[in-house]
Amino acid sequence: MIDNLHPEMLSNNTVRAQSAEASLSCMSLNFHATTAEVDLGALAFNYQQLRQLIPPSVKFLAVVKADAYGHGAIAVSRKLEELGTDFLGVASVPEGIELRQAGLDKPILILSGIYPEEVEEVLSHHLTPMVYRLDIAEALAAAARQRRTTIPIHIKVDTGMGRIGLLPEDTPAFVQRLQAFENLQIEGIASHLSTADEENPSFAEEQLKRFSRTIEEIKKVGITPRFYHVANSAALVNLSAANGTLVRPGIMLYGSYPAASLKPKIALRRVMSWKSRIADVKKVPAGNPISYGRTFVTQSTSLLAAIPVGYADGYSRLLSNRGEVLIKGKRAPVVGRVCMDWTMADVTAIPAVAAGDEVVLMGSQLGQEITAEEIGGWVGTISYEILCSVGRRVQRIYKG
Numbered sequence: 001m002i003d004n005l006h007p008e009m010l011s012n013n014t015v016r017a018q019s020a021e022a023s024l025s026c027m028s029l030n031f032h033a034t035t036a037e038v039d040l041g042a043l044a045f046n047y048q049q050l051r052q053l054i055p056p057s058v059k060f061l062a063v064v065k066a067d068a069y070g071h072g073a074i075a076v077s078r079k080l081e082e083l084g085t086d087f088l089g090v091a092s093v094p095e096g097i098e099l100r101q102a103g104l105d106k107p108i109l110i111l112s113g114i115y116p117e118e119v120e121e122v123l124s125h126h127l128t129p130m131v132y133r134l135d136i137a138e139a140l141a142a143a144a145r146q147r148r149t150t151i152p153i154h155i156k157v158d159t160g161m162g163r164i165g166l167l168p169e170d171t172p173a174f175v176q177r178l179q180a181f182e183n184l185q186i187e188g189i190a191s192h193l194s195t196a197d198e199e200n201p202s203f204a205e206e207q208l209k210r211f212s213r214t215i216e217e218i219k220k221v222g223i224t225p226r227f228y229h230v231a232n233s234a235a236l237v238n239l240s241a242a243n244g245t246l247v248r249p250g251i252m253l254y255g256s257y258p259a260a261s262l263k264p265k266i267a268l269r270r271v272m273s274w275k276s277r278i279a280d281v282k283k284v285p286a287g288n289p290i291s292y293g294r295t296f297v298t299q300s301t302s303l304l305a306a307i308p309v310g311y312a313d314g315y316s317r318l319l320s321n322r323g324e325v326l327i328k329g330k331r332a333p334v335v336g337r338v339c340m341d342w343t344m345a346d347v348t349a350i351p352a353v354a355a356g357d358e359v360v361l362m363g364s365q366l367g368q369e370i371t372a373e374e375i376g377g378w379v380g381t382i383s384y385e386i387l388c389s390v391g392r393r394v395q396r397i398y399k400g
């Protein structure tokens with residue numbers, strides 16, 4: 001019983017227990033079997049590649065929403081600020097606040113628009129909202145008036161994406177009404193393309209025409225915003241006419257291509273490598289079922305590697321019996337169902353595999369590569385979703 005211990009012993013034991021606990025927690029803090037290495041040097045390379053495509057007069061908004069497409073918004077935004085991005089773009093007010101609290105001070109555009117409850121936070125954190133509703137414009141103007149300040153806003157026009165924004169025909173009247181609000185400064189006007197990554201440019205060109213006409217119309221009511229912008233990554237490479245005075249690339253900063261047809265047009269480097277370490281290797285006889293539901297049964301004596309990654313880490317359950325991983329520079333098939341915390345790979349064909357060996361889930365190893373696009377193909381989705389899904393439990397490690 002601890003009560004019977006001499007006070008000195010108690011304190012010594014307590015100290016020892018505390019330091020043992022500290023070193024244990026230190027060990028567990030330092031070691032993570034499953035990691036996502038984020039190569040900030042590759043991010044810098046991609047930034048320069050994209051920057052080169054636009055004239056120096058065109059400003060650059062780096063899209064860092066969704067935790068910088070899973071790469072970690074704070075570290076990525078710090079690097080992008082250092083590289084000279086003019087704007088950062090996030091999806092929501094909380095994402096913008098996270099960056100302000102981390103000390104980022106470039107203008108931050110909220111790409112999705114805001115709610116009335118967020119007006120005060122937008123002002124106090126110097127965020128720039130996208131606006132397409134009169135009630136929001138009124139609330140922003142009132143809050144800005146109260147603070148005796150002016151708030152920059154960008155108007156969102158829906159030229160064919162069919163998501164958020166004003167229809168082109170409604171935009172001039174909307175902008176005219178905003179002129180009554182002295183505390184709002186219409187700094188920009190934006191739209192979003194739905195097909196810039198497709199080989200047939202006709203609908204994107206139609207959207208651009210609608211956007212240009214809208215800009216001409218609002219000029220007629222006396223508004224010439226400093227920034228007009230529509231270009232995502234694909235448009236930046238495919239449609240120089242989309243440049244405007246500001247571009248908004250996201251996915252290509254992270255080294256992924258929105259469409260395979262864009263690959264020959266621009267060299268990019270993969271920023272994220274997703275890795276794990278084999279927890280155990282086990283020889284099992286023929287007829288051995290693997291994982292939940294026994295969806296895979298060994299045909300012959302097999303060597304199986306247990307990998308500590310699962311759908312809770314963003315490794316999709318749809319990869320069950322479908323995905324592949326790299327071990328010793330060779331592809332090993334995922335066998336059985338992907339669990340919450342575990343994935344099994346058949347390593348029978350790979351010599352000398354042992355516990356502790358590196359597993360590459362996404363990235364390269366000894367000349368072999370698995371890309372986010374390839375994983376997306378296995379599960380019927382796009383690289384964007386694969387990158388954004390890499391879970392919080394996966395430790396991000398920043399290099400370069």
Ligand SMILES: Cc1ncc(COP(=O)(O)O)c(C=O)c1O
Nearest residue numbers: 063111192232233248249250251
């Ligand atoms: C409004 C807006 N602009 C720009 C982007 C960046 O697009 P991409 O990642 O394809 O470059 C996105 C991404 O979805 C977006 O929603």
